[in-house]
Amino acid sequence: MPESSTPSARETETELKTWSERVDRVLERWLPAACTHPATLHEAMRYATLGGGKRLRPALVYATGRAVEVAPEHLDGVACAVELIHAYSLVHDDLPAMDDDDLRRGRPTCHKVFGEAMAILAGDALQALAFQVLSCDPQGPQDPAVRVRLVELLATAAGSRGMAGGQAIDLLSAGREITVAELEDMHIHKTGALIRASVVMAALTAPGLDQGLRDRLDHFAKCLGLAFQIHDDVLDVEEDTETLGKPQGSDAARDKPTYPRLVGLEASKALARELHAEALESLEPFGPGADLLRGIATYVVTRRH
Amino acid sequence: MPESSTPSARETETELKTWSERVDRVLERWLPAACTHPATLHEAMRYATLGGGKRLRPALVYATGRAVEVAPEHLDGVACAVELIHAYSLVHDDLPAMDDDDLRRGRPTCHKVFGEAMAILAGDALQALAFQVLSCDPQGPQDPAVRVRLVELLATAAGSRGMAGGQAIDLLSAGREITVAELEDMHIHKTGALIRASVVMAALTAPGLDQGLRDRLDHFAKCLGLAFQIHDDVLDVEEDTETLGKPQGSDAARDKPTYPRLVGLEASKALARELHAEALESLEPFGPGADLLRGIATYVVTRRH
Numbered sequence: 349m350p351e352s353s354t355p356s357a358r359e360t361e362t363e364l365k366t367w368s369e370r371v372d373r374v375l376e377r378w379l380p381a382a383c384t385h386p387a388t389l390h391e392a393m394r395y396a397t398l399g400g401g402k403r404l405r406p407a408l409v410y411a412t413g414r415a416v417e418v419a420p421e422h423l424d425g426v427a428c429a430v431e432l433i434h435a436y437s438l439v440h441d442d443l444p445a446m447d448d449d450d451l452r453r454g455r456p457t458c459h460k461v462f463g464e465a466m467a468i469l470a471g472d473a474l475q476a477l478a479f480q481v482l483s484c485d486p487q488g489p490q491d492p493a494v495r496v497r498l499v500e501l502l503a504t505a506a507g508s509r510g511m512a513g514g515q516a517i518d519l520l521s522a523g524r525e526i527t528v529a530e531l532e533d534m535h536i537h538k539t540g541a542l543i544r545a546s547v548v549m550a551a552l553t554a555p556g557l558d559q560g561l562r563d564r565l566d567h568f569a570k571c572l573g574l575a576f577q578i579h580d581d582v583l584d585v586e587e588d589t590e591t592l593g594k595p596q597g598s599d600a601a602r603d604k605p606t607y608p609r610l611v612g613l614e615a616s617k618a619l620a621r622e623l624h625a626e627a628l629e630s631l632e633p634f635g636p637g638a639d640l641l642r643g644i645a646t647y648v649v650t651r652r653h
Numbered sequence: 654m655p656e657s658s659t660p661s662a663r664e665t666e667t668e669l670k671t672w673s674e675r676v677d678r679v680l681e682r683w684l685p686a687a688c689t690h691p692a693t694l695h696e697a698m699r700y701a702t703l704g705g706g707k708r709l710r711p712a713l714v715y716a717t718g719r720a721v722e723v724a725p726e727h728l729d730g731v732a733c734a735v736e737l738i739h740a741y742s743l744v745h746d747d748l749p750a751m752d753d754d755d756l757r758r759g760r761p762t763c764h765k766v767f768g769e770a771m772a773i774l775a776g777d778a779l780q781a782l783a784f785q786v787l788s789c790d791p792q793g794p795q796d797p798a799v800r801v802r803l804v805e806l807l808a809t810a811a812g813s814r815g816m817a818g819g820q821a822i823d824l825l826s827a828g829r830e831i832t833v834a835e836l837e838d839m840h841i842h843k844t845g846a847l848i849r850a851s852v853v854m855a856a857l858t859a860p861g862l863d864q865g866l867r868d869r870l871d872h873f874a875k876c877l878g879l880a881f882q883i884h885d886d887v888l889d890v891e892e893d894t895e896t897l898g899k900p901q902g903s904d905a906a907r908d909k910p911t912y913p914r915l916v917g918l919e920a921s922k923a924l925a926r927e928l929h930a931e932a933l934e935s936l937e938p939f940g941p942g943a944d945l946l947r948g949i950a951t952y953v954v955t956r957r958h
Contacts, residue, residue, distance in 0.1 A: 380813060386842075389813050389821035440777060445748075445769035464750035465824050468773065469817050472745060475777065476812035479784045483805035492797035499804050500788035507781030508685060508694050516694035516774050537691075 352636040354628070357650065360643030364407050371406035371431055372398065374424045378432075378481050392462040392470035393477070397435040400453050404576070404648070405430040405546040411640040412550035412565060415631075416557050423550055425485030426498065429478040430546045433506050436474035437542075439467050441515065478502065489553050498549050505545035514538025518604075526605050532574065534605075539580075540573035547572075561633060568630035568641065575623035576648045581606035582616050587652055624649045657941040659933070662955065665948030669712050676711035676736055677703065679729045683737075683786050697767040697775035698782070702740040705758050709881070709953070710735040710851040716945040717855035717870060720936075721862050728855055730790030731803065734783040735851045738811050741779035742847075744772050746820065783807065794858050803854050810850035819843025823909075831910050837879065839910075844885075845878030852877075866938060873935035873946065880928035881953045886911035887921050892957055929954045 355363070375397055380390045406427035413423045442449040442457040443464060449457050459467035482488070482498050489495055504510055514537025521534060547569035551562050585608050607616035627645045631638045660668070680702055685695045711732035718728045747754040747762040748769060754762050764772035787793070787803050794800055809815055819842025826839060852874035856867050890913050912921035932950045936943045 384814075386813070386818050386821040386825065388825060389818060393813060436777075440773055443750075443770075443773065445750075445773060465748075466821065468745055468748065468750060469821050469824070471777070472741075472780065472811075473813035473817035475780055476808045476815075476817065478808075479804055480808035480812060483801050483808060492801045495801045496788050496797045496804075499784055499801075503781045503783075503785035503788060506777075507785060508691070508698060508778035509689070510781075512774050512778035512781065513691050513694060516691040516771065519770050519774070520691065520693060 352631075352634065352639055352642070354646050355639055355643040357643075357647065360640070360647045363640055363643065364403070364647065367407045367410045367427075368403035370410070370420065370424075371403050371427045374428045375431060378428055378477065388462065388466060389469055389473060392458055392466050393474055395461060396439045396458045396467075396470055397432065397474065399455055401431075401435075402651075403431060404644070405434055405542060407644055408543065408546040408569070408572075408641070409550045411638075411644055412547045413553070414640055415565070415634050415638040416551055416554035416561075417637065418550065418553045421487050422489065422553060425481050425488040426546075426549050426553065428485075429482045429498075429502055430542060430549070432474050432478035432481065433502065433511070433542060436471040436478075437506075437511055437515070439471040439474070443467060446515075446519075475506065478506075491555065494552060494555065497552055501545050501549050501552065505541040510537060510541035510545075511539075514541065521605055523603050524605075526610075528607075528610050531605050531607065531610055535574055535577040536570075539577050540570065543573035543576065544569040564630045564633065568627050568645070571623045571627035571630065572645055572648060575620045575627065575645070578607045578616055578620040578623070579649050579651070581608055582613065582620065583651075583653065584608075585613060620649045657936075657939065657944055657947070659951055660944055660948040662948075662952065665945070665952045668945055668948065669708070669952065672712045672715045672732075673708035675715070675725065675729075676708050676732045679733045680736060683733055683782065693767065693771060694774055694778060697763055697771050698779055700766060701744045701763045701772075701775055702737065702779065704760055706736075706740075707956075708736060709949070710739055710847060712949055713848065713851040713874070713877075713946070714855045716943075716949055717852045718858070720870070720939050720943040720946055721856055721859035721866075722942065723855065723858045726792050727794065727858060730786050730793040731851075731854050731858065733790075734787045734803075734807060735847060735854070737779045737783035737786065738807065738816070739847060741776040741783075742811075742816055742820070744776040744779070748772060751820070751824070780811065783811075796860065799857060799860065802857055806850050806854050806857065810846040815842060815846035815850075816844075819846065826910055828908050829910075831915075833912075833915050836910050836912065836915055840879055840882040841875075844882050845875065848878035848881065849874040869935045869938065873932050873950070876928045876932035876935065877950055877953060880925045880932065880950070883912045883921055883925040883928070884954050884956070886913055887918065887925065888956075888958065889913075890918060925954045 379394050382391045382394055384390050409423050409427040410420050439458045441447050442452055443459055450460055458470060514534055517534040518538055547565050551557055551565045624645055628642055631641055684699050687696045687699055689695050714728050714732040715725050744763045746752050747757055748764055755765055763775060819839055822839040823843055852870050856862055856870045929950055933947055936946055
């Protein structure tokens with residue numbers, strides 16, 4: 349058996365690019381054409397979804413698939429669905445009533461281009477599309493019971509006890525002193541739930557997988573999700589606006605709680621490193637099939653935007 | 654075989670009350686408690702969903718169930734899911750960026766009570782909950798393939814080529830001269846898609862049902878959906894604010910296209926009557942099992958709010 353190892357940053361970035369291009373093609377196929385009636389809504393949905401982005405969640409879907417030996421064509425629907433949920437959450441998060449952001453990925457945000465009302469609807473329709481894709485992707489799991497479970501996992505991860513709940517916790521914490529435990533709780537919901545779902549859903553499509561391995565993948569994703577967010581907070585302090593694609597220091601300017609503010613910059617970095625190590629440890633039984641997951645874990649805590 | 658007939662308005666209203674109370678109990682059970690973390694979000698979701706309303710869509714689910722001989726306990730999940738989608742759409746529709754309504758069902762709208770950001774999130778989470786309910790209701794269809802199809806139908810009805818698309822068409826038509834065909838197209842999407850899905854989804858849970866009968870139910874729902882909307886437009890002209898629970902003449906004041914504005918009040922009423930007759934005709938082969946559907950059809954074009 350070949351030895352497992354964490355691929356180099358360059359190898360991971362090359363792989364990520366491949367998967368990102370793949371999910372872009374899948375999204376392109378599922379999103380109604382920009383000329384489909386009502387055209388403006390479909391333009392807004394496409395603008396919000398196809399404008400780049402790291403595609404971290406789809407990459408986790410495909411990388412988990414490689415670790416559990418499920419071919420990418422059977423995971424295109426899942427990869428597409430998690431990215432649609434992510435894309436819709438960004439559109440709504442950027443709205444004036446929420447974070448009021450003008451820039452996203454270096455481009456004007458959806459509501460800046462299409463207006464607030466159309467952006468709200470585009471987000472709503474992207475969420476619906478995610479469930480449509482899961483339910484009717486012809487290459488998805490042949491067992492309908494698995495599909496039902498995928499819908500349940502995604503709906504739970506997106507809903508009030510998952511991502512939307514995390515956004516609410518975020519809202520309620522702005523301008524208030526919160527503890528590290530509360531900050532962690534917010535991130536576990538806000539970004540953690542969907543990152544975890546990406547991995548758990550992909551693992552679910554491998555019906556024969558041992559429960560112990562499933563749990564390890566879940567734990568990997570939990571650590572990764574939190575590490576991702578801590579590193580995001582660190583980047584907001586350390587990197588400039590051009591690299592980030594959004595205004596540097598925007599969290600601090602908005603009086604949002606972040607890890608660096610609560611525990612300091614160095615302690616934040618140390619925490620991200622610990623979570624990274626724990627994530628890698630969770631993958632130990634997987635062998636080289638999980639190398640891409642290892643590479644993604646490292647990418648998540650070393651990326652510069 | 655006992656003869657079929659349309660029940661009296663009083664009989665229908667009594668039945669509607671029973672089904673409305675039933676779906677309220679189901680919604681109450683599925684909505685997380687108001688003390689569940691994050692509490693404000695769950696309060697907002699409950700406020701938006703449990704504050705009354707006609708519960709027309711759940712009633713159509715249960716009434717279709719009676720026509721096709723599916724027991725109500727197997728339809729609770731479907732009834733709940735369509736109402737959650739409807740409730741979320743109202744929350745978003747009332748937002749300042751959309752219709753900017755302060756009153757709904759005689760009470761302050763969700764964003765008036767919880768703020769705009771929380772209302773956006775409550776709507777988002779209600780949509781996710783609808784798919785969670787469909788996928789994991791223990792009393793729902795035992796065949797997972799039927800569940801998958803229910804998810805697909807609801808996602809399509811809620812999405813960009815259904816309800817959300819209708820809202821977009823509505824937005825794009827405000828302040829512009831549109832044709833009757835365009836107005837009809839808007840309503841077919843905006844309210845028609847979910848009304849149709851309510852009937853078609855309920856019919857889907859009766860696996861042995863003849864395709865011809867399925868098509869008739871679908872046609873019934875199509876006629877009913879449009880009749881409902883035309884009658885809504887008529888009510889906006891004819892009834893006072895107190896009866897409606899929202900400001901009378903609000904459509905006209907907002908320069909929104911309506912049937913009375915486009916074809917006149919009397920022609921609008923005649924059109925609603927024609928659609929009502931066509932709806933009843935679609936139900937001819939069903940016998941007395943469809944009497945509640947007949948009653949609902951009549952209620953829809955005679956109700957005063």
